Amino acid sequence: MNNKMLLEIKDLAIHYITVDGTVKAVQDMNLEIAEGETLGLVGETGAGKTTTALGIMQLVPNPPGKIVSGEIIFEGENLIGKSPNELRKIRGKQISMIFQDPMTSLNPVMTVGEQIAEVVKLHENVNSAEATEKAKQMLLKVGIPAERSKEYPHQFSGGMRQRVVIAIALACNPKLLIADEPTTALDVTIQAQVLELMKSLKTEFNTSMIMITHDLGIVAEVCDKVAIMYAGNVIEYTDKVNLFTTPKHPYTIGLFNSIPDIESDVERLNPIKGLMPDPTDLPTGCPFHPRCDKAMPICSTRVPANTEVQMGHFVKCLLFEEGVVR
């Protein structure tokens, strides 16, 4: 894609400083998203996906969290260091986020129409009547009859509530939508509805998107490119076709081998051995080395650099690094 670059993350590191030690939740992160592009951010519990999203939104809770280094360039401007006032104008208008728990992101004592209208009023120069009208339009867009705008969240099913959340997130036509596991809590037929809706709205508005998920099936379906995270690091980053046809990092390959393949009969899964490392006490060298079936002696001492194995395909693994004695 030769579209204009919308977001560039450069050398980002985010830590949480706790009594149990420092959690390096995001380390040495480099990503970019062009206009209209969807990036999948994939990883297991604690990999640092939500922290990355909060970093982009400048909403990392501080304390204990802190952006220790890096830049987040949105439309040519670094978001780090912007004033709270400037950020408020960007959030919800330019960049909006669907949070991991859909049920907690709606206000139980406001009607869904009011909640959409509120965001519109905050960011656009409109009066109440116009905002209310816009809210109704947005509800229709997500497949909810406009007359239900006067109802409260508890009167909706889980799938409809998630659609309301999407309507709020897209109400001001943001350039970037960050969706943190937007369908994890939903049943698969409802998930299919919601994904279909997100795809069509994205095309309609040419919105860029970061789709956070642990489901490689969702990646196959909606993403253009993918970043796989493990223990705070993006260990593989490439376009979707490369990721599915020539995955390189042993963790990525392990993930693929761990999921049952619905298209063929595999008698036995081939899981990654061992457990997630303690986030306050990550292994030395490559954080994945204790679980890696390709690990070499050097992997426990040397931190892998981000290596471009072929054009646009980045891997953090010593197997692919030049000048490493294997």
Added chain:
Amino acid sequence: MMGEVKGLQPERLLEVKNLKKYFNTKKGLLHAVDDVNFFINKGETLGVVGESGCGKSTTGRVVLRLLEATDGEIIFEGKNIRDYNKTEMRNMRKEMQIVFQDPFASLNPRMSISEIISEPLIVNKVYKDKADRMKRVRELMSTVGLAERLTYAYPHELDGGRRQRIGIARALALKPKFIVQDEPVSALDVSIQAQILNLMDDLQKEFDLTYMFISHDLSVVKHVSDRIAVMYLGKVVELADYNTMFKNPQHPYTQALLSAIPVPRLDVHRDRIILEGDVPSPINPPEGCRFYGRCRYRQSNCLNVTPELKEVGPETFVACHYAGNLKPAII
């Protein structure tokens, strides 16, 4: 696979007939399990799938009599266990165990791992001697892959995968024949989930176990199951071996459900059936097909006549008036 050798009937371990479980709620009678029929053969895994609230867990609990059924028969090794009195049922419980989704919520936080695994052995007075009992606990821990150093650890010190191993060890303690697995891997990361699925497969072979495996993850269910029951709003709508079901789903709901699975491959393209609307309320459901409101093939009689689960092919059961003969809805 079953049915290959004609005349050689697999042995049925469990059969459920016209099973019902209704709950009294403020809004009315909630039909959680409504006239359900299925069977499980010895040594096999029956997968149970369906959307949240369709009655999977309730079915599992009712089958074990952890909840009393409203009506119907639960035939285990040829006997209706609903007729059993307390003592008979207590003996029966040794044969039938359950593993829950959330290993944390189902384990007593104040008990050490060895205490949790010993508990069923103590309650059922299996060993006179404490040393024998501890030997069995260590044996169970090693069977499920828990390191011996964890004997006196507490659940909160462990990750989800290890906690699930404790749940499995406890379920195995009394050497059951049948285990209901209620979303046993749903709370786990995929790498850990795969470890637990392999473990359960090993145990099934080693101890000749029969599983009822409840899950909303269809890829997992297909992987573990010999046969699959699809539930919708308290009803079993399709029951077939996993191959038949995935190759040729017959019920309109099964078709939509299977088409909705996101597949982690680029070489597979699915024609997705997007269902309109939401699941209706299970409170005082009307006569007729429960899937009527969302069905692409509904006809006028579907609204009033409840479709029964009937055999449409060898060992393949579907509850749809038009199974095998679906015509686009005109209404």
